[in-house]
Amino acid sequence: MSLASVLRLVLLAAIWGGSFLFMRLTANSLGPAVLIEGRVFAAALFLLLISLYLGRTLLFTSHLKHFFIIGAFNTALPFLMFAYAAQTLNASTLAILNSTAPLFGAVIASLWQKEPLKLKAGLGLLVGMLGVSVLVGQHAMTLGEEGLLAILACLLAAFMYGVSANYTKVAPVVAPFENAHGSLWAAVIIVLPLLPFMPIRDPITLPISMSVLALGIVCTGFAYLLYFRLVKDDGPASALSVTFLVPLFGIVWGHLFLEEAIGLNTLLGASLVIIGTILVTGFSFKKALKKR
Template structure:
């Protein structure tokens, strides 16, 4: 039986803690900043953060063509497209509904990983873990959130599409050529992300759109560039390379739980018992999936 080191579980929870703040942050940012401009600012800030770290460590960018080709794919499916889809979707979709829709990601990941990710085949314990995680999300958001599904169909489909983008991104990351450093790969992907999002933002929103945004939107976007984009990218690469896409996918079940905790910490919102029960269910799901032997069903 192959257990997952506590270190990797710690980094998964840390990533969820950082990403869990993104939904509220995006909601604030897109009030006065167009979604694609927000994406461009996030990626530029993240690149400005990661590049000096790479230089200071004496690391280098990947030099093979295959890595850069896959880097473009990662920038599209892990940065530009899902950031834009979530930003646009959250203009109309409530956070509880978004949590349910993003829960598509682990289910899609476990299916794709069986066929396309080396060393990450399907096992019944993974399925049990995924279902427990999904149950935890339902406990957290409650039945009322389910009633709203279908009301803003295109915005909801956009968020579900972002979840599938993240699933594809995790599979591609697992299949990156071996060698190189985490920071080198992160800078490569962020460079591709800037090359895609910056021209797109200028084309869609105009070169001065960022200056029309409120100070609050700008500051919250700067925060997203440093933590939920820059730092999170390093943790993301580590987790996927160490444990595979299926294990990483549990981050999307933990995100809404930490979103509630962020609300309690920053906005003095009350943490109800359902949030605690949801966290317990999700962590049990992570544990069951983590202990799954690496064998086919």
């Protein structure tokens, strides 16, 4: 992995870690549906402008079913779950729970793709579940039932990411940029009917508007471009290492900008989830950092 790729990787982790900060700032005022509709619409418009600049045409109707599957399970539904959870949980916890997606992906692969779980992966699942249990115990004592429901929403979102990751193995071959662009427009359509049922609660201020734009343009649209560049230059295995960095940035941003306390449970839970994910995916930092 070249120095440029390492810098892109760190920047991507910082951006995705920041997405939980912006959701935490806006979720209670806008509600989950309005927040996520604003996020995916801003991201879709951003990629539309990029596609016009590059002269790339999105054949949306040619892959309609595919875009809606990806748009639902990789964008709209998990985004909504995290926006719901952001009304209760802090940014660092959201980021940590998000990183359990590869754990669910491995379990789903063993059932769907008939890929047997190796002993190392099984151990990783147990370690990851232990990490989640540490976080659940922390919030059960402080937030009660509301906190537990929020944690379950995050885990459901991570499960959906696992479904999406496995679906892409059998999905039609579509270029990464078109996958991102088409699925975002599908997500816009999916979330739209929910708006009347989850109305805005507070007046939309300039800071809230800027946070939604940052979520859409920077944390979604621009982040997708960075991610797909990493996949192209260094392969999906190396790009996967961003999973381990996002919780670290989520913890740091939450502490710096929201004054969230960094407790022992948070650090222990994050460490266990990250170690479990490394074991499940078989990821090797040594191999990833070799220049390709």
